[in-house]
Every structure is written in C-alpha cells, then in structure tokens.
Amino acid sequence: MKTLKNIFLGIFVMLMFQSCIVSGRPNMDFFKQSGYDLKGTKFASFNVPVFLAKPFIKRALREDGESEEVIALIKKVSKIKVMTIDNGSKDMLNDYAKYLNDNDFEDWATIKHDGENVNVRVKQNGETIKNMMITVNSDKELVFVDVRGSFTAEDISKVINAATDK
Numbered sequence: 001m002k003t004l005k006n007i008f009l010g011i012f013v014m015l016m017f018q019s020c021i022v023s024g025r026p027n028m029d030f031f032k033q034s035g036y037d038l039k040g041t042k043f044a045s046f047n048v049p050v051f052l053a054k055p056f057i058k059r060a061l062r063e064d065g066e067s068e069e070v071i072a073l074i075k076k077v078s079k080i081k082v083m084t085i086d087n088g089s090k091d092m093l094n095d096y097a098k099y100l101n102d103n104d105f106e107d108w109a110t111i112k113h114d115g116e117n118v119n120v121r122v123k124q125n126g127e128t129i130k131n132m133m134i135t136v137n138s139d140k141e142l143v144f145v146d147v148r149g150s151f152t153a154e155d156i157s158k159v160i161n162a163a164t165d166k
Contacts, residue, residue, distance in 0.1 A: 028083055028144060030099045045083035053080075069158040076155065079148040088142040093135070100133060115139070127152055 031043070058071050085092075097119075101107075105121040112118075116138040123131040129151050136143040 028081065028146060030096050031083070031085075040087050042086040043083060045081070048080040048082065050077060050079055069155070069161075073151055073155050073159050076151040077147055077149040079146075081144075081146040083144045083146075085142040085144075087140050088137070093137055093142060096135070105131070105133060129153065129156075 028045070054074060054077075057074055061071050061074070100121050103123070105123050107119070108122050109120040110117065116136060119135040119137075121133045121135075122129045123133075130148065132147040132149075134145040134147070136145075
C-alpha cells in the first residue's frame, strides 16, 4: 500500500513539473496558428509554474531589499509564459504586433536601447489588467513574455515609482 501511495505521489509530482520542461515548439497562440515557414526558426518555450516560483521570487526580492509594491504585484500574477525565437524576422514581429492589436491589446510602452527594443502591451477589462505581453527584440533574436494576472495600472505605477526612488 505504501509503495502504491509513493507511485501515485511520484506521478503527481511529475505532472506538476511538466510545465517546467523547455519545449522546441511555440507556446503562444499566434505562432501556433501562423502560416509562416518556420523551418529556419528555433523556438525555446516554457511555462513558469507560478505556484512554485512565487515563494522563491518573493523571498529573493525581500532579501534584495525590494519594495513591498513589487512583492504585492508578484502576488497578483497567475501565469507566466516565456518564449524565445532565434532567426525571427521583422515581418514576423510586425504581424505579431498586428495580431495583438486585433486581440484588444493596447500599446503601453516602447523602449529602445542599444539596438534592442522592448515593447509592453496590455489587455484590460475595465481598470483591471488581465494580460501583459512584453516583447524584446534584437537583430535575429526575439523574446516574448506573457504575464497573466489581475492587477491595475496603479500597481504598475507604484512599482515604477519604487524603482525610480532608489
């Protein structure tokens, strides 16, 4: 009986960590459904298990002396997906931006620094931000971060103000 219990516990743990596995396939809808010839493109994608990551992130932020605003924002995050693309094209990035606009994402910020561009887009439901897409692109490498949760523009503003006060 104890062996059977350990087997089920092992299977459960393996299923829980399944999302930690790095995949060579895209994990975001646009890239799964696109008609691009992706033969020369290399994907690396994974889902961050937030329920496991939150305690470590919060502890690390407290040890680094980060403000409580940052920690409060982390508490409101429910899902994170990360995907990198090697050998991506400008056309792909432009079509992705159009896809986000067509799916009610608002362009909040674009930051250009040393040949790299960081773009932040959000999808809101009233005052609540439900989804934030962060895109980082440089030459042929693209990084996409999909953050889901339930936070407000005020939460993000508090984090930015806390960071600029240091």
